[in-house]
Amino acid sequence: MSTGPIPERVDHRKLANQAGLIEGTLPIQCFHRFGEMLVVSEGDVYLRLEFSKGDFGSTSVNGSAATEVCLICQNCMQQFRRQVSCDVALQVVSDESKLERLSEVDDAIVAPDKVISVAELVEDELILAMPMIPRHEEGQCLETDYEQQEIVLQEVQKVQEAQTTYRPFADLAKTIDKQNT
Numbered sequence: 001m002s003t004g005p006i007p008e009r010v011d012h013r014k015l016a017n018q019a020g021l022i023e024g025t026l027p028i029q030c031f032h033r034f035g036e037m038l039v040v041s042e043g044d045v046y047l048r049l050e051f052s053k054g055d056f057g058s059t060s061v062n063g064s065a066a067t068e069v070c071l072i073c074q075n076c077m078q079q080f081r082r083q084v085s086c087d088v089a090l091q092v093v094s095d096e097s098k099l100e101r102l103s104e105v106d107d108a109i110v111a112p113d114k115v116i117s118v119a120e121l122v123e124d125e126l127i128l129a130m131p132m133i134p135r136h137e138e139g140q141c142l143e144t145d146y147e148q149q150e151i152v153l154q155e156v157q158k159v160q161e162a163q164t165t166y167r168p169f170a171d172l173a174k175t176i177d178k179q180n181t
Contacts, residue, residue, distance in 0.1 A: 015051035071134035086129035
């Protein structure tokens, strides 16, 4: 088991053979795509990853990642901090032929070398855990009078029912039916 700062690259096959566990932090700067989504790319990502042998010679990686990030609220355009966490469950395979053998529900990454970047293992999951539209919790935007409005589905249906649909050829169909009889 390794704790504390995590090395940027690890031998996933060796860790799988030893049923290894790494736990500790990795700087956000190691996560390039994830860091581009943030206002400030400072801080650490806390990781807990368990390695084991998977099917077809793959390495199974299970664990979690968590960090606090700085984002821009899309309601008030002010910075705010939010906790982002995710679960990690994936298979590391050496080539695409082994990738095709895995179940469709398994997430996988292709790594031909035995040494792999820890950030590569976790980055996609962190990106998916980010809010699509970053904003404060309801009532926390203090700078503006913005209030999020909920549209009730029943009201929308009433409006749609009230509107009549104009069908320009409806009378034409009636006329043709009269002529045919």
